[in-house]
Amino acid sequence: MKLEDFELGGTNLKSSDFKQGTVLTTEWEPDLKYAWDNGVAIGRYLAELKEGRIIARACHSCKRIMLPPRMFCELCFRPTDEWFYVQDTGTVNTFSIARVNWDASRRGPDEPALLPAVIEIDGASKGMGILHMLGEVEPEEIRIGMKVRAVWKKPGERTGAITDILYFKPIAPARHTPPAKASAGAKKKVKTKARSKAGAARGKR
Numbered sequence: 001m002k003l004e005d006f007e008l009g010g011t012n013l014k015s016s017d018f019k020q021g022t023v024l025t026t027e028w029e030p031d032l033k034y035a036w037d038n039g040v041a042i043g044r045y046l047a048e049l050k051e052g053r054i055i056a057r058a059c060h061s062c063k064r065i066m067l068p069p070r071m072f073c074e075l076c077f078r079p080t081d082e083w084f085y086v087q088d089t090g091t092v093n094t095f096s097i098a099r100v101n102w103d104a105s106r107r108g109p110d111e112p113a114l115l116p117a118v119i120e121i122d123g124a125s126k127g128m129g130i131l132h133m134l135g136e137v138e139p140e141e142i143r144i145g146m147k148v149r150a151v152w153k154k155p156g157e158r159t160g161a162i163t164d165i166l167y168f169k170p171i172a173p174a175r176h177t178p179p180a181k182a183s184a185g186a187k188k189k190v191k192t193k194a195r196s197k198a199g200a201a202r203g204k205r
């Protein structure tokens, strides 16, 4: 039996009836306000992003450095112990090459692919990563295990959001250094190491 075969009460309405005003309608602009509490851990995490730093939480029991930070260790079932600054460099854990927008509409032929990736951040425990975007890289050049560095918004433009980091770009691999500049490349490597030590010391404070 079809729906039309039933005797239904009332009047069938189409959306065109509302648009044309053939039925009684009323318009109402809702004045809704939302408040979102970031909590202690994510609140500090976002505040530090505004300052151009990435902060994690350490659990002294399982020795993990957790990112994004949390105030409770789900493995040890106890509060975490300490804030810990990590680097703004990391490793691509997984990635995607997206040729559709967030609303599933296809990106135009001139629009570059979106490159979302999970980045394991240096200084945090293995497997601790954040979802972000890759940039300054061709999609076919991306590899799992690729070393990347955060590209930050200018200090005055940051708002305390994960988007204060614009994207992560590849750290140029040493093998592309021309032989004549090999020594300069080596020096640079030492500098990087010193910087990461300084960063680690900063985190221990």
Ligand SMILES: [Zn+2]
Pocket: 059, 060, 061, 062, 063, 064, 073, 074, 075, 076, 077
């Ligand atoms: Zn723990």
